[in-house]
Amino acid sequence: xxxxxxxxxxxxxxxxxxxxxxxxxxxxxxxxxxxxxxxxxxxxxxxxxxxxxxxxxxxxxxxxxxxxxxxxxxxxxxxxxxxxxxxxxxxxxxxxxxxxxxxxxxxxxxxxxxxxxxxxxxxxxxxxxxxxxxxxxxxxxxxxxxxxxxxxxxxxxx
Amino acid sequence: xxxxxxxxxxxxxxxxxxxxxxxxxxxxxxxxxxxxxxxxxxxxxxxxxxxxxxxxxxxxxxxxxxxxxxxxxxxxxxxxxxxxxxxxxxxxxxxxxxxxxxxxxxxxxxxxxxxxxxxxxxxxxxxxxxxxxxxxxxxxxxxxxxxxxxxxxxxxxxxxxxxxxxx
Numbered sequence: 001x002x003x004x005x006x007x008x009x010x011x012x013x014x015x016x017x018x019x020x021x022x023x024x025x026x027x028x029x030x031x032x033x034x035x036x037x038x039x040x041x042x043x044x045x046x047x048x049x050x051x052x053x054x055x056x057x058x059x060x061x062x063x064x065x066x067x068x069x070x071x072x073x074x075x076x077x078x079x080x081x082x083x084x085x086x087x088x089x090x091x092x093x094x095x096x097x098x099x100x101x102x103x104x105x106x107x108x109x110x111x112x113x114x115x116x117x118x119x120x121x122x123x124x125x126x127x128x129x130x131x132x133x134x135x136x137x138x139x140x141x142x143x144x145x146x147x148x149x150x151x152x153x154x155x156x157x158x
Numbered sequence: 159x160x161x162x163x164x165x166x167x168x169x170x171x172x173x174x175x176x177x178x179x180x181x182x183x184x185x186x187x188x189x190x191x192x193x194x195x196x197x198x199x200x201x202x203x204x205x206x207x208x209x210x211x212x213x214x215x216x217x218x219x220x221x222x223x224x225x226x227x228x229x230x231x232x233x234x235x236x237x238x239x240x241x242x243x244x245x246x247x248x249x250x251x252x253x254x255x256x257x258x259x260x261x262x263x264x265x266x267x268x269x270x271x272x273x274x275x276x277x278x279x280x281x282x283x284x285x286x287x288x289x290x291x292x293x294x295x296x297x298x299x300x301x302x303x304x305x306x307x308x309x310x311x312x313x314x315x316x317x318x319x320x321x322x323x324x325x
Binding site for chain 2: 057069072073076079098099102105106109115116117130133134135136137138140141144145146151154155156158
């Protein structure tokens, strides 16, 4: 009754009922009813990647997301450390964390607003160049000049 | 009651039958990225206009805070990159240039204001960033909670920026 209606509604909307795969709403009778109502195959409308499907996609995007969050938390923790324990170790860690956080953040901005294969490639190349120069510049500053922590302290001392 | 019993029986055998149904399904051959690209190339090729969105939708505090988070992020990142570039290009050392700026004898208000102007985006991006991390944990999505956390971020930002500018 309700289950039959739900299955037949798939034929009109093409929404994957596979989300309900393990729900009690799907009944064997429903399959035959569907065949009567919809002569065409339902396979074209199904788009689902259940977790038990063998290696049909990579976890790269998901891992990237997690990496972004972990880096954010690391950067958050670096702030008090930089205040209480300034020095070269914190300077270089700060340089790396800030650059990478900015690189990934700007990467998301580009993904949102830049479209088209070539433009995306060019924009990402430009970003990579910018981030490399930024990191190089910060490391140079840490090595040849006063360093990030000291720089902030000097800026604020006046 | 009869329906529940029948349904429960249906559940046991439905898995097998439904497995058969699923075997007719083919996985999509394209990734989400590829599909988005197809969307954009087709629509730009046809020169279709984009529906007005930001120009017609009523602005809300969460909307403004969201774009401000992005705006402060881009601004801070650009500032850091500019600083790094200057470090590579400029001949003199940092203390030299700092003394140069101080010798220009701007008033104390100017110094306090510029400290505030530097601290404000850092504080805002940091506090709103924490708000984002809390959302990533799955908490605080109800609309009243979104507004409440937003106002707390704004308040903390102002207080922290004033405090830092006074240091």
